Amino acid sequence: MKGVHLFALLVLASTLASASDPSHLQDFCIAINDTTNGVFVNGKFCKDPKLANPEDFFSSGLNIPGNTSNQLGSKVTLINADKIPGLNTLGISLVRVDYAPHGLNPPHTHPRATEILTVVEGTLYVGFVTSNPDNRFITKVLYPGDVFVFPIGLIHFQFNIGNTNAVAFSSLSSQNPGIITIGKAVFGSKPAINPDVLVKAFQLDKNIVNQLQSLFWPLNN
Incomplete structure (x- = not known):
């Protein structure tokens, strides 16, 4: 029985040890x-x-x-x-x-x-x-x-x-x-996502999807 208790404690300790960053x-x-x-x-x-400095x-x-x-x-x-x-x-x-x-x-x-x-x-x-x-x-x-x-x-x-x-x-x-900028990731990916996927996913007309994919999607970083 002591062996069972010891095993249970080891499992618990292992679980706790892996629950956060080291x-x-x-x-x-x-x-x-x-x-x-x-x-x-x-x-x-x-x-x-030892070579660390303020800079x-x-x-x-x-x-x-x-x-x-x-x-x-x-x-x-x-x-x-x-x-x-x-x-x-x-x-x-x-x-x-x-x-x-x-x-x-x-x-x-x-x-x-x-x-x-x-x-x-x-x-x-x-x-x-x-x-x-x-x-x-x-x-x-x-x-x-x-x-x-x-x-x-x-x-x-x-x-x-x-x-x-x-x-x-x-x-x-x-x-x-x-960082994943949503508009650029979805409509500005390279290569482009198949428009049929976006038509169904966003319930948009295919012409609108094509227009969105043709736009320049800017970043600010």
């Missing part, structure tokens, strides 16, 4: 491109921690507005391990989003990260849609100092409903959150 075995793992003296960890080579954990320039002169009227400036090597393996990244008047950060998802957004300037209409079968639309108008969370993997957007520029900063719970 703890770090070192303080940091600064990303480098030189593979001569590096160790490959989670997609990056890491330099000897490995530093970036500047987020005070400079992004160029919003595009079709969307918005610009996303990403700070990740490519910009701050010391972010490697720490599971976080940061973006600045600039919006022209009535600029849009279009519907998109981050497949690997939850996003928490803070409005610094302007007025944003934001929202996300929950997963099937409910597809609830959760939305709010945000003002400077307001914070809003977009859960991992859910389609979301931000729209500047004001007549002046807007600025927001977001933290994302991955060093590589990924």
Whole structure:
């Protein structure tokens, strides 16, 4: 009987041990491109921690507005391990989003990260849609100092409903959150998705599908 209890405890311990990410075995793992003296960890080579310096954990320039002169009227400036090597393996990244008047950060998802957004300037209409079968639309108008969370993997957007520029900063719970812009992914894929698939999926006339697939779908990052 003791053997059965011991086995049960081992199974439980194994289950709990695999329920979350493993703890770090070192303080940091600064990303480098030189593979001569590096160790490959989670997609990056890491330099000897004894050679770490302040510049490995530093970036500047987020005070400079992004160029919003595009079709969307918005610009996303990403700070990740490519910009701050010391972010490697720490599971976080940061973006600045600039919006022209009535600029849009279009519907998109981050497949690997939850996003928490803070409005610094302007007025944003934001929202996300929950997963099937409910597809609830959760939305709010945000003002400077307001914070809003977009859960991992859910389609979301931000729209500047004001007549002046807007600025927001977001933290994302991955060093590589990924982004899938819905319109571009569906109608701007290369090669193109068979129009018959989109006709049936979206209940659209085929001429409209063909027109959508012929459009230029801009990105803002």
